[in-house]
Amino acid sequence: MNEPITISGDPDMDGVSSLVILYKFLSKFTDKLCYVCNERSEGHMIGKLIQSIPEETKLFIALDSSSNDVESMRHLNLKGIDCLVVDHHTITNENPYAVIVNPQQFDCEYPNKNACGGLLTFKLCQVLDDLMKTSYSYELSDLPGFSLMADMMSMMEMENRYYAKLSLKGLKHEGLKQLFKGMNKDIKNLTATDFLYGASPAITAATRVDNIKLAIDFLMCDKETTSLKKYVKELIKLNEYRKTVQADALERHKGSIRDDDKVVIICDPSIGKGMNGLVGQELSKNFNRPAIVLGNGDDEDTYAGSFRGLEDFSMLDLLENCKTIEHTGGHPGAGGLSVKKENLQELKDELNNRLSSFAPDDTLYYDLEFSVDEIDERFINHITEFYRYSGNGFKPGTFLIKDLFISDRKPLGKSNNTVKIDCGKIQLMKFKVDIEYYNKVPVFTDIEAIGSLNMNIWTEYKPKFKVTKTCQLLIEDYRELIK
Structure with a gap:
């Protein structure tokens, strides 16, 4: 524990929670600890972070991302830095340059394939507690459930339901208590809905406007601090801005959606990379079909953005099989993609063909x-x-x-x-x-x-x-x- 450690977390609620869990846990053992993060507009891979990692680093830990980031890990290895990845996303290629903790590995026997980055990071801390004969992870036991809910992991998984209960019934985190109160929620009677439509989008709103430091600083406040009220006020304000962006984008584009398109696809660079997914979610909900929201890509010839799918099928699998897609990744129902601008119409035609038997279901169901x-x-x-x-x-x-x-x-x-x-x-x-x-x-x-x-x-x-x-x-x- 005397060697310098650098941590990185994905720029969303799950990634930031993972970073905070591990940082607070490891700080009990060492002060040779720092973190580096991408802003959301910079993407989810760590390639752009290489220059930010301190030269003296001996161990680099990537949380909630980077299982497939082979080149970046190879580069760090060449600099004498060991790499550990704690992730839950689909693995598409072998990565020999890092120790990988990921239940999606074909030979992994961990039974919960619906774990998220925050839960896996917490489980890692529990293992270290066992090795060190300590119990520091207990102080952080209310955070994994929020990670699971924010990342929309299955609540039919019993382990996930257990940790969701620890979060909602056993909330210890002072910052989250104050945020719930600021949103007029009863912290003694919290539900998953209170979190998913209140605290979660407020925290994520900070990452969506490229202010990941605010999200991290807030989640570091598990005890009362002089800055906490300011953080809560800023998050609530950003959440209101997030709502406005979603509503404005929906109003601006709803008239251009064609009834015969199986997937809603819009191009609007003004929405911003951080908000594409939220607008996609809003479009998917309103038109009862998958949605893709695109903006400018990394070069002038490419569109990049986010997709949102339906429960009936995996939108990720569908896009991976589309010949016009340059890159895609994420979860079955939510993720990112890129496509050459000249191939956009071909992508629309291809999706319409592949989903020719799909009909949007406008039926309202009740229990x-x-x-x-x-x-x-x-x-x-x-x-x-x-x-x-x-x-x-x-x-x-x-x-x-x-x-x-x-x-x-x-x-x-x-x-x-x-x-x-x-x-x-x-x-x-x-x-x-x-x-x-x-x-x-x-x-x-x-x-x-x-x-x-x-x-x-x-x-x-x-x-x-x-x-x-x-x-x-x-x-x-x-x-x-x-x-």
Whole structure:
């Protein structure tokens, strides 16, 4: 432990969490420790980091990336630097220049093939604890679950559900506590949804605008610090900016999407490399089909960007088999790609051919149906507990609620892009809408609606302490009833 160590983490929530876990753990044993990171716009490979690694480094550790980064590891070996990779992404080629910890290796017997970088890094720390007869990893046990949820790893995997529970039920990290509070979340009753639609995109927003240092500095704050409030404020502000970019891009491009295209493909360099994936996610959700968002590549002849797929098939496998694709990588449902500009139309044609039998499914599905008379706080709390550890493979429950009567409606938010629909004992909430949607909501009308149930708890401290609880249905859609 007397040799200088340099750590690198991928520029996303999983990578940053991995870096913080290992850095805090190793700092218990040595002060000869530093880290270097790419900004998101610089990509996920470590080639551009080579010059940033201190000359005295004897061990370089790449987290949540670089299983396939052969040339960079070879270069570091030639400089006398040993390399360790802790990763969970698909391995496409042999890398003899690094010790690789990755459950995707063909001979790896680790049973959880749905582990993420943060969980594997934590497991590495546990092994080192065993060797050193220490127990420092315990202090970091609430971070792996957040990594798993942020990276959309399967919540049907029992180990992943266990660590998600440690994160949500056993939250120790002071910075995350303050961020949840800043987003009006009850830290004693957190759900995966609170994280996935609140804290996670806020932290990731920092990496998406090439401010990875903010994300790292924030996650280093597992205890109260003088800078913590400033970090939380900056992350919440960036998250609002992220929402604006997504909404603006959707509004700008939705009119250009052709019904007969099997994959939504847009080119818009103004979105920015860090935001391409989020816009792709928004387009995929709105048009019920895979989406690709492209901007300028590394040279003037190439487009590069992100893709988002569906659960029905692996978009990554599909793109890997497309002859026009220059490069692709990531996860089955989300990743990056590049294509020559002259081949873009050919790629569109190829995808339309390969997906000729695919039809976008606009059907709304739900798990159970209830009358609004059955809904109360106790009922919603039971539902919340059942779906607390939701995510990939185990989605939050969606319900059809009947016997609703709209008595009022109201626009909310700075941009009036949220609609609150008053239905007596329950409020219907619809996010990311425009004034046209609001104007179409009928008043004094019987309806039924599909959505997810939620308790909105609001605490007021002035002029006097008051806690307000409201039953909510976060709706996907509603239907007027004609009697």
